[in-house]
Amino acid sequence: MSNDDLCLNRRTIVIAGASAAAAAAALTACTTYGKESSPQAQAPAPAAGPPGPKAPAGQPAAIATTSEVPVGGGVIKGDVVVTQPSAGSFVGLDSTCTHAGCKVATVSGGTINCACHGSKFGLDGSVVNGPATRPLASKSVRVEGASIVLG
Template sequence: MKRRDFISWVGLGWIASSLPIAIAACSSETTTPKPTSSASGDWQKVGTTAELDKTGQLVANDSPVGPVLVVGKSQSENLIAVNPTCTHKGCTVAWKDQAKKFACPCHGSEYGADGKVLKGPAEKPLKTYAAKIEGNSVVVKPS
């Protein structure tokens, strides 16, 4: 085999082995880490009432159920809790209190308080959680 042929085959092999990685990196699908707790269906602590009451929002990126954004006050009966990862390209959405919706700063997607898409380009809703106060803790449960 000639040296030029050998180098061509090695180059072709390198390109072929790199293709799956390149395709995966360009994928628009986002994944949410699976809960590592054996009690993944149970209520999980994501923060304290003091943290929530400070700004009316509590962000827990490394909670047992994955990323969680809780909106409300500890005295409120209706806490809102969602995974704040935009279902379009994975940016982090922000709660717009005046408009009562979540907005993605990257591509303009908007979601209602229930996580449903109000405005695209996102097509899938945000994952939602049941949320409540237990003592001085804010806890969530996948809904």
């Protein structure tokens, strides 16, 4: 065997080895090994907010707990705003601003605030600052134990 044969064989092996390594890397990058159908690979659905308390079968679901609603403040839970203007007094209001139909964004500083155009409502739903001219619609809520439920 000559040196030329040896060099040719080495080149062939090196080139073949490099090609195989590149092919393996490409296959690895393209292979999903079933990730699309695997439940672990699917991103979990975003939570809509902290879960509310569970209601026993046949009873209305709680929208908040009394401890979640600060005195002189409130919380927004989906399409309901629950406020506590004074200790132990809970008020339910629709979360849709009466000015342009936006959802109110926050309850802070003693008011319910709409970020769309700056309307502010009192904890009882009354207009504190326009452009809204009508109060937030009332929603009936009641306290059952430590839970606040619609109705």
